[in-house]
Amino acid sequence: MSPRLLLADPHAAADALTFAGRTRPLGDGAVRLRASRGVLVMTAAPLSPRGLFDRTPTVLAMRILPADPELECDIVVDAAALAPAEGSASALELPDTALSAPWAGVSPPRGGWKPSGALAASVLATRAQFGIAAVAEAMPVDPGEDVVREVRAAVWGEPDAALADLPLGTAFAAFALGFIAGEETATVFENGPWTRVTLDRGHVLVRGPARVGLTEVRATGAR
Numbered sequence: 001m002s003p004r005l006l007l008a009d010p011h012a013a014a015d016a017l018t019f020a021g022r023t024r025p026l027g028d029g030a031v032r033l034r035a036s037r038g039v040l041v042m043t044a045a046p047l048s049p050r051g052l053f054d055r056t057p058t059v060l061a062m063r064i065l066p067a068d069p070e071l072e073c074d075i076v077v078d079a080a081a082l083a084p085a086e087g088s089a090s091a092l093e094l095p096d097t098a099l100s101a102p103w104a105g106v107s108p109p110r111g112g113w114k115p116s117g118a119l120a121a122s123v124l125a126t127r128a129q130f131g132i133a134a135v136a137e138a139m140p141v142d143p144g145e146d147v148v149r150e151v152r153a154a155v156w157g158e159p160d161a162a163l164a165d166l167p168l169g170t171a172f173a174a175f176a177l178g179f180i181a182g183e184e185t186a187t188v189f190e191n192g193p194w195t196r197v198t199l200d201r202g203h204v205l206v207r208g209p210a211r212v213g214l215t216e217v218r219a220t221g222a223r
Contacts (some may be wrong), residue, residue, distance in 0.1 A: 003094040006178040008066035009090035013135030019063045020079040030101040033116045040067035046173040048103040056153040057167040058207040061177045076104045108205045113189035121184040131168045
């Protein structure tokens, strides 16, 4: 029998599959699964650098779900390999082989976060759509992998004034992972080199210089 990931209920199991499915076309398609004390933390990297001179920012997406109280794990797997388990609507089958993802070796802090501002979900959605259009416009015909990464790094790594100078990729991660819904206001936290943007459906974490001077919610349009 394949190893299993035991969630608290069928809703949590379905939620985990939804998150995994959304990570597949983003980044390297890997997802980190950390569980203890009845909580499962799922983390993916929609954006992360590959190599010393890669300018792509480290942008992580995190979803927290209730899990079986006895579940203890910390592994990285192929998101596409997670599947519903036979005989249990609250369990997922895990692949037999784990992955090694460089971004998973640098974990955001668990505590010590300090509030530093707020961002409207509508601003995140608008800036994500702007970035998607910018990437498409800048991409040449039949680009190779190196060109694709260079274009994505240039667009998503750019500090964005509407996001209080966080990388534009922050908005991309929130949008692509389905964290944006309605007229919600996201809370922004800081801890050392990490910044966390928290929405009801998940968190986006950015590793880089500490951000200061985040303003209150602002509305903005496309450039």
